[in-house]
Amino acid sequence: MSAVLSILDLAYIREGDTARDSFDASVKLAQLAETRGYRRIWYAEHHNMPSIGSSATSVLIAHVAAHTRNIRLGAGGIMLPNHAPLTIAEQFGTLATLHPGRIDLGLGRAPGSDQKTMYALRRDAASADRFPQDVLELQAYLKGVSRVPGVDAIPGKGTDVPLYILGSSLFGAQLAAKFGLPYANASHFSPDSLVDAVTLYRERFEPSEELSEPYVIAGVNAIAADTTEDAHRQFEASLRRRVVQMVGRGQKFTPEEVDLIMTSPAGQQVAQMVRYSAVGTPTEVKTYLDEFAEHAQADELIVASHAENTESWLKTYDSLADVWHSAPVRG
Numbered sequence: 001m002s003a004v005l006s007i008l009d010l011a012y013i014r015e016g017d018t019a020r021d022s023f024d025a026s027v028k029l030a031q032l033a034e035t036r037g038y039r040r041i042w043y044a045e046h047h048n049m050p051s052i053g054s055s056a057t058s059v060l061i062a063h064v065a066a067h068t069r070n071i072r073l074g075a076g077g078i079m080l081p082n083h084a085p086l087t088i089a090e091q092f093g094t095l096a097t098l099h100p101g102r103i104d105l106g107l108g109r110a111p112g113s114d115q116k117t118m119y120a121l122r123r124d125a126a127s128a129d130r131f132p133q134d135v136l137e138l139q140a141y142l143k144g145v146s147r148v149p150g151v152d153a154i155p156g157k158g159t160d161v162p163l164y165i166l167g168s169s170l171f172g173a174q175l176a177a178k179f180g181l182p183y184a185n186a187s188h189f190s191p192d193s194l195v196d197a198v199t200l201y202r203e204r205f206e207p208s209e210e211l212s213e214p215y216v217i218a219g220v221n222a223i224a225a226d227t228t229e230d231a232h233r234q235f236e237a238s239l240r241r242r243v244v245q246m247v248g249r250g251q252k253f254t255p256e257e258v259d260l261i262m263t264s265p266a267g268q269q270v271a272q273m274v275r276y277s278a279v280g281t282p283t284e285v286k287t288y289l290d291e292f293a294e295h296a297q298a299d300e301l302i303v304a305s306h307a308e309n310t311e312s313w314l315k316t317y318d319s320l321a322d323v324w325h326s327a328p329v330r331g
Helices: 019-035 057-066 085-098 115-120 127-143 170-179 191-204 228-248 255-263 265-273 282-296 310-323
Strands: 004-009 040-043 072-079 103-108 163-167 183-185 216-224 277-280 300-304
Touching: 004 019, 004 310, 019 040, 019 057, 019 310, 040 057, 040 103, 057 072, 057 085, 072 163, 085 103, 085 127, 127 163, 127 170, 163 170, 170 183, 170 191, 183 191, 191 216, 191 282, 216 228, 216 282, 216 310, 228 255, 228 265, 228 277, 228 282, 255 265, 277 282, 282 300, 282 310
Parallel strands: 004 040, 004 300, 040 072, 072 103, 103 163, 163 183, 183 216, 216 277, 216 300
Antiparallel strands: none
16 A cells, blocks of 8 residues: 655745745645545755755744644754754744644654854754753653753643654664654655665664654655656756756856866756655656555654746645555654
8 A cells, every 4th residue: 555645845945935935835735635645744944044044943844734724734854953852842832832733743863954054053062972861851841740850841741742763874763663653754855765774763762652663754755747857857857957956056157167067077966866756647656655664664754845847736635635645654
C-alpha cells in the first residue's frame, strides 16, 4: 500500500512577491491539503534567506492553524540549538492549547543558517553538542515532569506535543532510535544518508511510551504538471534558481553564465542535493513516489515542491491527491 502523504511548505518567497504573498499562499495550500487527504504540513526554520519566509516558524503555524480546521501542522523543523528548550515548550504548548490534537514538533540540530547568522542569533557554536539533553528537557516540559526543579512551561505543561527527530546524517537516526521517537530524514535536500540512516534507525529502535515501533518520514521533491515536458521544464528552471542562490550568493548572472555554473562542480553538487525528485504527470509522480517510499523504507512521505509559480505549486499537490491512495494513518 502507498505511504501516508504529507507536505513540506518552505514558505517560498518568489521573485516579485512579498513575504505576505508567501503566507497567503501557505494558507491556500493548507486549506487545499485538508480537503484532499494530506496527513500534515510542516514548516522549516531558516534564517537570513531571502527566498524562505518561515523563519518565525511557530508564528506561521499559528497563522495557518487559525485559517484551517483539522489538518496537522508543525515544524519540520525547529533548530533546537537556536533556542532555549523552555521557550520552544511555551511556544508549542501555546499552539497545542489553541489547536489541540493538531500540532507536531520536529527538531533538528543544524543552525538553519550560515556562520554570520549564527552569530546574529547569539548561538553558541557548541550548542549542537547539547542537542540530546535539550530534546529530553523539552520533552519533559511538555509532559509536565520538568527536569529543572521549580520551572514549568506555561502554557505547555501536560500538552505532550508529539516530537519528531529530524536528520540528514546518522546522528539523528541514532538519537531517534535511542529515544523511541519518529524519525524524519531530510532526503529532499540531503540524500546521501537516507538508506543507511533509516536502516540504522529501524535496527536500533527502542520502544518508548511515545512509540511502540519505528516510524519513518522521508523528504522528497515533486513537480506534477499536465505534461511530462512542462514538469521537467519547471524542474530545470527551479534547479537553475537554486544553483544561482546557493553558488552566486546574491550575484546577478546572464543565462549564459548560469549555463556555465550549472556544469561546474559546485553546480553539479547542488543538483545532487535534489536527487530524489518526482517530476512528470501526476501518474508519473505517483509511480516515482511509490518506488521511493519502498527505497526509503518510509511509512510517510513529506513532499516539497518548487513549481514555477503559486498556481503550479498548488496544482502539484491537488493533482497528486487525485492519484494517491493513502495507507491507513499509523503516526
